[in-house]
Amino acid sequence: MRADQVLAYLAEHQQRHLDQLCDWLRIPSISSESEYDEDTKRACAFVADELRELGLAVEVIDRGGHPLVYAETEQRPDRKTLLFYGHYDVQPVDPLELWDSPPFEPVIKDERIYARGSSDDKGQLYCHIKALEAFMKQGIELPVNVKMIIEGEEECGGPSIYDYTEENPEKLACDAVVISDTTLYNAETPAVCYSLKGLCYMEIRLSGPGMDLHSGSFGGTVQNPGNAIAEIIAKLKDADGRCLVPGFYDDVLDLEQDERDAFASLNYTDAVLKQETGAPEAFGEDGYTTLERMWARPTCDVNGIASGYGGDGAKTIVPAKAVAKVSMRLVPNQDPAKIAAAFQEFVQSVCPPGVACEVENLHNAEPVLVSRGSDMMKAGMRALEQGFGAKPVFIREGGSIPIVGTFQSCLKSPVLLLGYGLSTDNIHSPNEKFDIVNFVNGCRTTAVLLEEAADG
């Protein structure tokens, strides 16, 4: 059977695969920092070269930012087609002093690879590439057509992938998009993610006096933007944490009973939440469990407030300005544009007198919901079960992956979110790591998926 041969190959070449991954991780492809532009280019060439060497047709597509890599195997009309997506760029590394080892000198410790990009996303993406290798290097016929689109602007929010997808829906046409840039449910439990929250990220800017004023000389005579921003933010939510923006919940798709049952069976306790977050207790909207709020209820959170003096000790001023960043995580079927407009109108309506108020919509992402019943989803579940040797569960995700909405709307294909990382991988933080067992099982899962999707 093909699968045995493929899995045996992966086991045999595991050490070399890890070594190669470490070579890739040594390239500091920080896309948001221009001093790393040459390195980011090298990381792009690394993956393009490897795919070309495997025998795929590879294009490096330069649209002005960091280039896209598009690659495809032979495309036969009698086979299903999978489009794999990933990214070769990584997050910045600061605060560098909190890293136990240099972020671009991979270290294997306690069966984990420590390096920036190890989990997000080079390590996870490499699972797909090495599974392909196991077929192609052995001359085993691929059960499906494979396409890959890999970007270098995921961490800096660049437009290349969005524009390219919108302009090339036929080239990227597929039966499913496969993305491994999320997580297992926990270390013992693989998962398919079938819903992502959307996002509506707003900035409120208040200006009052023309400069910071002496709080003795002018306190009590003019509106204080620091007080005013607090008044506005306090009116965004009630004491339970429910958002008070009019119409906010109107389009929310309620959870199905079977989803609530499935969530409940995962036994996510507040003790686990407290351990994961360090928060003193759980808090949020009445009538929903913590996991329901995390995965399927829209939220409204301050991401930052800045006004006046924030340093040590005292400075006696009435601040000239105040700014707040507020993000709303949206659930299916909320519309980010509609929510942004309602938010803007509401904030203006509750803004106290004596300050000028601007409300800007910094960016949006559409919420995503994928049918759990499709053949491709079932194929994904089978692949995870064989790859990880444990029964997978369906999960949702509170975060947003904006490109997923674009894939859905442009390609009309189901998106399979097969996360191989863990929520404790410290992505975007110091000491990012990827467990070797998850790398190994991720390679196995993709290998099995290439089989299972053929029947899916």
Next chain:
Amino acid sequence: MRADQVLAYLAEHQQRHLDQLCDWLRIPSISSESEYDEDTKRACAFVADELRELGLAVEVIDRGGHPLVYAETEQRPDRKTLLFYGHYDVQPVDPLELWDSPPFEPVIKDERIYARGSSDDKGQLYCHIKALEAFMKQGIELPVNVKMIIEGEEECGGPSIYDYTEENPEKLACDAVVISDTTLYNAETPAVCYSLKGLCYMEIRLSGPGMDLHSGSFGGTVQNPGNAIAEIIAKLKDADGRCLVPGFYDDVLDLEQDERDAFASLNYTDAVLKQETGAPEAFGEDGYTTLERMWARPTCDVNGIASGYGGDGAKTIVPAKAVAKVSMRLVPNQDPAKIAAAFQEFVQSVCPPGVACEVENLHNAEPVLVSRGSDMMKAGMRALEQGFGAKPVFIREGGSIPIVGTFQSCLKSPVLLLGYGLSTDNIHSPNEKFDIVNFVNGCRTTAVLLEEAADG
């Protein structure tokens, strides 16, 4: 007559006095920055040497921080005694790039001296010293005993002056304390300030999660300290700007009708307020004019809020912490310790669940009210009228000068606040300046005061 001879001397030596002031201003005595410690010591020696050279008995008192200078003329029991207070240290200069000329290279332009410390407080203090010189260099008998206490920790909040005053009330005993560290009412109108607000400066610190959390992964599951700090601050004041801390207004001494009439006669319009502050409109407690709120109503103002991300663009986090600095400016007879305790209790009572809340009292100052009817106040009014050639008015001041409360309570003497500066002198800001006419008239006023206080 003595006064004519003294005033003639001041006119004759004006240019030399300005040159000497510029020499003093060249010494960067920034007390809060330790790299200027040697300079601060030099600025102290400068004034000590000058007073010694005039014939006063001078002590430089080192209590561990920046030293105090105490000086006295011959003390005769048949004369009244005035204690002059001032400070030789200055504010930091940042943002340096906003200065039109280097802060410690005094420039005379448009009949003003531009330099850090020119108005606050070297220039104003120097008026007293040069008035003394006009008597002593000419061998004219002083009409009063003079004491001077000059500190170098005013701008860094050091304890030396407070401790010394508490420990040496007999040495500092006097019939009035004279302080020139405030302002005229406006360029045409000299003023005696008879009331200062007190201060109660609080810091609220909230901590929620153990680290900044991904707002997608954990939004809606735990309390957000950024939202929580806004809720607390919003509850501190009502929509009119009245403070909601229980008991806040209980001890407030209401304005007398004659004070309200006197304020009204000053014609301080909201147009002037808008021009001075750049604020779009006046705002504050109902039932009081702008000047009444500024000078005689207690306030509650945010001085700063900091939580999460305040930079450009978006960062999607639930912040781990939030901090707010809130100052309450107090009026006679409010008690800072009582207000601080009420504030702490109130904030804890309105703090939402899910965050730990600490409320710290960073510092306090007592409000000050001086009788307008005393002989010394009348002497001060006469001195200002002759010195500035214009009828002075009584004013109050929204700011706090903490040492005034200490002088009042330890020395039991009236405090005469004869400000020679202007509110537009940019003290604590770039391009600090002192109008030469105010320096000249300040010297004249002190000279006349030394006469008038003898009869006062």
